[in-house]
Amino acid sequence: MKFTYTLSAILLCTSLGLAQKFKASDGTASFYSDAPMEDIEAVSESVNSIIDLEKKELAFLIPINSFQFDKKLMQEHFNENYMESEKYPNASFKGSLIGYNSGTRATQNVKAKGEMTIHGVKRNISVDGTLETKGEKLILKSKFQISVADYDVEIPQVVFYNIAETVDVTLELTYEQL
Amino acid sequence: MNNFRKFFAITLVVLVSSTSHAQDDLLSLLEQEEGDKTHLTEATFKATRIINGHSIEVRSAKVLQFIISHRFGRVNTGGNELWGLDESTIRIGLEYGVTDRFDIGIGRSSFGKNFDGFLKYKLLAQKYGANPFPFTLTAFTSTTVSGLENNNPERDLDFKHRVSYTGQLMIARKFSDKLSLQFTPTYIHRNLVPTEEDTNDLLSLGFGGRLKLTQRFAILGEYFYQVDDIESLNTFNALALGVEIETGGHVFQLSFTNSRAMIETGFINETADDFSAGDIRFGFNISRVFQL
Numbered sequence: 001m002k003f004t005y006t007l008s009a010i011l012l013c014t015s016l017g018l019a020q021k022f023k024a025s026d027g028t029a030s031f032y033s034d035a036p037m038e039d040i041e042a043v044s045e046s047v048n049s050i051i052d053l054e055k056k057e058l059a060f061l062i063p064i065n066s067f068q069f070d071k072k073l074m075q076e077h078f079n080e081n082y083m084e085s086e087k088y089p090n091a092s093f094k095g096s097l098i099g100y101n102s103g104t105r106a107t108q109n110v111k112a113k114g115e116m117t118i119h120g121v122k123r124n125i126s127v128d129g130t131l132e133t134k135g136e137k138l139i140l141k142s143k144f145q146i147s148v149a150d151y152d153v154e155i156p157q158v159v160f161y162n163i164a165e166t167v168d169v170t171l172e173l174t175y176e177q178l
Numbered sequence: 179m180n181n182f183r184k185f186f187a188i189t190l191v192v193l194v195s196s197t198s199h200a201q202d203d204l205l206s207l208l209e210q211e212e213g214d215k216t217h218l219t220e221a222t223f224k225a226t227r228i229i230n231g232h233s234i235e236v237r238s239a240k241v242l243q244f245i246i247s248h249r250f251g252r253v254n255t256g257g258n259e260l261w262g263l264d265e266s267t268i269r270i271g272l273e274y275g276v277t278d279r280f281d282i283g284i285g286r287s288s289f290g291k292n293f294d295g296f297l298k299y300k301l302l303a304q305k306y307g308a309n310p311f312p313f314t315l316t317a318f319t320s321t322t323v324s325g326l327e328n329n330n331p332e333r334d335l336d337f338k339h340r341v342s343y344t345g346q347l348m349i350a351r352k353f354s355d356k357l358s359l360q361f362t363p364t365y366i367h368r369n370l371v372p373t374e375e376d377t378n379d380l381l382s383l384g385f386g387g388r389l390k391l392t393q394r395f396a397i398l399g400e401y402f403y404q405v406d407d408i409e410s411l412n413t414f415n416a417l418a419l420g421v422e423i424e425t426g427g428h429v430f431q432l433s434f435t436n437s438r439a440m441i442e443t444g445f446i447n448e449t450a451d452d453f454s455a456g457d458i459r460f461g462f463n464i465s466r467v468f469q470l
Binding site: 021048049050052057058059060061063065070071072073076077079080081084085086087089090092094154 | 207
């Protein structure tokens with residue numbers, strides 16, 4: 001009888017352990033493109049993300065039309081002409097978390113390796129970032145570059161604000177335990 | 179035995195719940211959440227005009243649009259007139275987005291020396307996603323004041339005689355990322371009509387569309403059917419066909435139409451040329467937006 005309960009308890013614990021998931025509750029994803037005519041900058045505050053520390057997995061999902069530009073018309077062009085956001089509504093990433101050490105709460109360098117999907121095109125990428133534990137919360141920061149051509153985003157020749165070939169992406173997210 | 183059964187039962191429950199955890203793809207979890215949202219349909223039309231008439235589109239808050247339109251002479255006037263290019267009428271206009279749904283605008287047309295001012299409000303917006311809505315509805319009203327000199331000494335021409343009004347309800351749907359269509363019932367009231375037989379109130383029905391061929395290039399069509407027309411004038415329904423080229427902040431619309439005027443009271447009820455007889459004019463609209 002005791003044996004039964006002990007075993008069940010162990011199994012229960014491991015199954016609960018699997019639910020070591022953190023969900024992004026706050027934060028932004030932004031991108032910046034340094035173009036000759038006009039710098040292009042946009043911020044999304046609607047970043048969906050989950051990190052599973054037990055399984056060392058993470059996923060992101062950002063609605064393309066959640067990116068806010070200063071110029072509304074630029075935002076319309078971004079959605080309609082470049083990203084085709086009605087056809088490809090989200091940018092997403094799923095992959096594994098590499099180099100995470102559960103023993104420390106201090107800021108540590110981590111790597112995310114997996115599949116990025118933008119504009120319907122899937123690419124395997126590896127991105128550097130940092131993770132920090134603050135109280136009950138996790139803080140993730142990352143900066144990386146994306147090549148526009150990698151995701152079949154067509155840049156026409158006759159555009160008044162030329163768009164750079166690569167854009168800098170910045171992520172700053174706060175996660176709470178699920 | 180009983181203990182073992184209990185043990186297996188618990189184990190089974192735990193295992194099932196843990197495997198279901200393992201199968202939970204993190205990304206599909208996020209996709210489920212995101213799928214519950216509703217989005218506004220963007221860019222049913224690219225410009226605030228289809229060709230002569232307005233589209234359902236309004237400029238966003240604090241956006242100022244400068245729009246210059248030309249209609250040249252008739253193409254069938256021949257080479258000596260450079261196929262109509264020697265003659266032109268112009269409208270210069272300014273439009274401003276007061277809110278994301280409410281636009282105001284003013285314009286001056288050389289043809290008829292008309293001043294016009296309008297209000298335009300997007301009442302309903304097409305949506306897709308969890309709670310879709312099938313179309314966009316925009317209400318439009320304008321007032322036109324003619325500045326033509328009075329060349330009829332037998333009749334007074336007071337300010338009130340120079341004024342006419344337009345009311346439109348525009349219903350449009352973006353059917354796909356390529357095709358958008360618009361239906362525009364129009365009511366026009368003139369304070370002064372040419373003769374006593376003419377009615378002051380005229381109803382017409384507008385049809386317009388945009389077919390996008392590439393990300394930057396679309397073809398346009400527009401037709402206004404006059405349910406009532408000005409009896410004392412020989413008028414034709416306004417037909418316009420064109421292309422649209424978009425380059426960032428500019429939209430260029432090149433068109434062929436039988437109308438000279440670029441305001442509703444003019445092109446809908448006073449088009450004197452017959453498209454089918456070749457009385458066609460080349461024209462263009464160029465718009466530039468400024469974020470204030």
